[in-house]
Amino acid sequence: MDREENRSSYYRTLRRQFMAIILFIAFVPLVLLSGTIYYHYSRTVKEKIRNELKNVAENRKSTIDLFLKDRAINLGVLAHTHSFDYLRDRKNLDVVFQLLKRVDSAFVDLGVIDGNGLQVAYIGAYALEGKDYSSAGWFQSVMRNKEVYISDVFPGFRKVPHFVIAIKRVEAGRPWILRATIDTETINHFMSTALLGKRGNAYILNREGVYQICGRDPGRVLNKSDFKIPPLFSGINEEEKYGPQGEPALYAMAWLKNNDWLMVIEQNLKDELGPMIHVKNIVLAIFAVSSLIIIFSTVLITRRVIGRLEEIDRERSKLTNQLVHADKLASIGRLATGIAHEINNPLAVIAEKAGWMEDLLSEGDIKKDPNYSELLKATQDIKKHVNRGKKVTHRLLGFARRMEMVYEEIDLNSTLDETVYFLEREARFRNIDIIKEYQDSLPRIFSDGAQLQQVFLNMFNNAIDAIEKNGKILISTKSVHGDIQVSIADTGPGIPGENLERLFDPFYTTKPVNKGTGLGLSISYGIIKNLGGQIKVESEVGKGTTFHIILPKHFQQPAISG
Numbered sequence: 366m367d368r369e370e371n372r373s374s375y376y377r378t379l380r381r382q383f384m385a386i387i388l389f390i391a392f393v394p395l396v397l398l399s400g401t402i403y404y405h406y407s408r409t410v411k412e413k414i415r416n417e418l419k420n421v422a423e424n425r426k427s428t429i430d431l432f433l434k435d436r437a438i439n440l441g442v443l444a445h446t447h448s449f450d451y452l453r454d455r456k457n458l459d460v461v462f463q464l465l466k467r468v469d470s471a472f473v474d475l476g477v478i479d480g481n482g483l484q485v486a487y488i489g490a491y492a493l494e495g496k497d498y499s500s501a502g503w504f505q506s507v508m509r510n511k512e513v514y515i516s517d518v519f520p521g522f523r524k525v526p527h528f529v530i531a532i533k534r535v536e537a538g539r540p541w542i543l544r545a546t547i548d549t550e551t552i553n554h555f556m557s558t559a560l561l562g563k564r565g566n567a568y569i570l571n572r573e574g575v576y577q578i579c580g581r582d583p584g585r586v587l588n589k590s591d592f593k594i595p596p597l598f599s600g601i602n603e604e605e606k607y608g609p610q611g612e613p614a615l616y617a618m619a620w621l622k623n624n625d626w627l628m629v630i631e632q633n634l635k636d637e638l639g640p641m642i643h644v645k646n647i648v649l650a651i652f653a654v655s656s657l658i659i660i661f662s663t664v665l666i667t668r669r670v671i672g673r674l675e676e677i678d679r680e681r682s683k684l685t686n687q688l689v690h691a692d693k694l695a696s697i698g699r700l701a702t703g704i705a706h707e708i709n710n711p712l713a714v715i716a717e718k719a720g721w722m723e724d725l726l727s728e729g730d731i732k733k734d735p736n737y738s739e740l741l742k743a744t745q746d747i748k749k750h751v752n753r754g755k756k757v758t759h760r761l762l763g764f765a766r767r768m769e770m771v772y773e774e775i776d777l778n779s780t781l782d783e784t785v786y787f788l789e790r791e792a793r794f795r796n797i798d799i800i801k802e803y804q805d806s807l808p809r810i811f812s813d814g815a816q817l818q819q820v821f822l823n824m825f826n827n828a829i830d831a832i833e834k835n836g837k838i839l840i841s842t843k844s845v846h847g848d849i850q851v852s853i854a855d856t857g858p859g860i861p862g863e864n865l866e867r868l869f870d871p872f873y874t875t876k877p878v879n880k881g882t883g884l885g886l887s888i889s890y891g892i893i894k895n896l897g898g899q900i901k902v903e904s905e906v907g908k909g910t911t912f913h914i915i916l917p918k919h920f921q922q923p924a925i926s927g
C-alpha cells in the first residue's frame with residue numbers, strides 16, 4: 366500500500382515537472398515572439414507618428430515665418446518707395462493702403478509715425494491720427510536699434526487679436542515709422558490645420574508663455590499657459606511627456622519670428638495609437654488562444670505519457686512481484702523437497718523401529734508390565750506422527766518429482782469430471798451439491814492433465830473443507846479471449862482480506878495440525894504458473910470464495926522451471 370502511495374506521489378511530481386517543463390518550453394518562445402512583434406510594431410508606429418508630427422511642425426514653422434517675412438517685406442517696400450512727406454498726406458496714405466489691401470488682405474490698417482512718436486497719418490477703422498506712441502516700448506526699441514519690428518498679439522481697440530509690423534526709415538537724418546496692423550486670422554488658419562487627432566493641439570506662445578494663437582480653443586488667446594518654455598534652440602525639438610489631460614503626448618516645438626514666438630504642436634498619443642491598440646489586442650488574442658492550446662495539449666500529452674508510464678511501471682512491478690513470488694515458491698519448494706528427502710530416511714527408520722517396538726510389546730510378559738498400555742500408546746503416537754511427517758514429505762517429493770511437464774491435448778471438462786469423481790461420495794456425505802456449468806464444446810488445450818488434476822483436487826478439497834456441511838460448489842468453464850477459465854466457487858465462510866495475501870504462501874494453513882499442510886495452494890500456484898496460466902481469487906466473508914484458473918490454449922515454453 367505504501368509503495369502504491371509512493372508511486373502515486375512520484376508520478377504526481379513527475380507529471381507536475383513534465384507539465385512545467387513543456388509549458389516553459391512552449392511559453393518562452395511564445396512570449397518572446399509576441400513581445401518582439403509588439404515591441405517592434407509599436408516602435409515603428411511611434412517612429413511614424415514622430416516623423417509625421419515633425420513634418421507638420423516644419424511645414425507650419427516655415428509657412429508662418431514666410432508669412433511674417435512677406436508682410437514685413439511688403440511693408441518695407443512701401444516705406445522705402447514712398448517718402449515721409451508723401452505718406453503723411455492722408456489721401457496718399459489711403460491710396461497706398463487700398464493698393465496694399467488689394468494684394469494682401471491681412472493688413473487691417475496703416476499709419477505713419479514721426480520720429481517723436483506721433484502718428485501723423487492713419488488709415489483704418491479707428492480715429493488714431495495724432496496718437497502719441499513716444500512712451501510705447503515697441504516705439505523706443507524700433508527707434509533704438511530695430512529696422513523691422515513685429516509685435517506680440519494684443520486685442521487692441523477692436524478686441525480682436527492682432528499684431529503689428531513697424532518699419533523704420535531714416536530720411537535725411539530724420540527717422541519715421543510705417544506701421545500696419547495684421548489680422549491673426551491667417552496664422553490661426555495655419556495652426557488649426559495642424560490639429561492632429563481628436564485631442565491634439567497646436568498653438569503659439571510668446572516668451573512669457575502667453576497664448577498668441579491657439580488652434581484648439583481660440584478663447585485662450587492672450588491667457589497665460591502652463592507650458593514650460595524651453596531655452597532657445599534652432600529647428601524642431603521633440604519631446605514625449607504627459608499632456609494637460611494627464612495622457613501621454615508627443616510635442617514638436619519650434620521658435621518662430623526671430624525666436625520671439627514658440628510654436629507647439631501637441632499630439633495625444635492615445636489618439637494615434639488606435640491601430641497599435643488594435644494590433645496589441647490581436648497579439649493578445651493570439652497569445653491567449655495559443656496559451657489555451659498549449660495548456661490543453663500539455664495537460665493531455667502529460668496525462669497520456671505519464672499515465673502510460675505509470676501503467677507500464679505498475680504492470681512491470683506486478684510482474685516483478687509475481688516473478689519474485691514464483692521464485693520464492695520455487696526456492697522454498699527446492700529447499701523443502703531437499704529437507705523432505707533428508708527427513709524421509711530418518712522417518713523410515715523411526716517408523717520401522719516403532720513397528721518393531723510394537724511387535725515387541727505384543728510379545729510375552731511385557732503385557733503384564735504396569736506401563737504396558739502407556740508404552741503401547743506412545744509407540745502408536747510415534748507411528749501416527751511419523752505417518753503425518755511422511756505425508757508432508759511425500760507430498761513435497763511428489764511435487765518435486767512431477768516438476769517435469771507432460772504436455773498433451775486436454776478436454777478440461779472431462780479432466781474436471783474425473784477429478785470431481787473422487788470427491789462425490791464425500792460431498793454427498795456432507796450434503797454439498799456439486800453443480801457443473803461447463804461451456805459446450807470447450808476448446809481443447811495443450812497442457813499437463815495430471816498436474817491440473819492435482820490443482821483441481823486441492824481446490825475441491827479446500828472448498829469442501831471450507832463449507833464443512835450443507836452448501837454448494839459451482840464448477841464452471843468458459844473460453845475468455847482465447848484462454849480457458851475454470852472457476853470453482855463455494856458457499857463457504859470466505860477468506861478475510863488480511864489472509865488473502867498469504868493464501869499462496871507455502872505452509873500457510875488455518876486447518877488443524879493433522880488436517881492441512883498448507884502446501885496445496887502454493888503447489889497449485891507453482892503448477893499453474895509453469896503451465897503459463899494464472900490463479901485469481903475472489904472472496905467475500907460470509908458468502909464464499911471463488912478461485913479462477915486461467916489457462917492458455919497453447920503453451921509450450923514454461924515460464925519458470927525448477
Ligand SMILES: Nc1ncnc2c1ncn2[C@@H]1O[C@H](COP(=O)(O)OP(=O)(O)OP(=O)(O)O)[C@@H](O)[C@H]1O
Pocket residue numbers: 823827828831855857858859860868873874875876880881882883884885886887910
Ligand atoms: N475455498 C476456500 N475457502 C476458505 N478458505 C480457503 C479456501 N481455500 C483455501 N483456503 C484457506 O487457505 C489455506 C491454505 O490452503 P492450502 O490448500 O494451501 O492448504 P491447506 O488446504 O490448509 O492444506 P492442504 O492443502 O495441505 O490440505 C487454507 O488453510 C484455508 O484457510
Ligand SMILES: [Mg+2]
Pocket residue numbers: 823826827881885886
Ligand atoms: Mg488444501
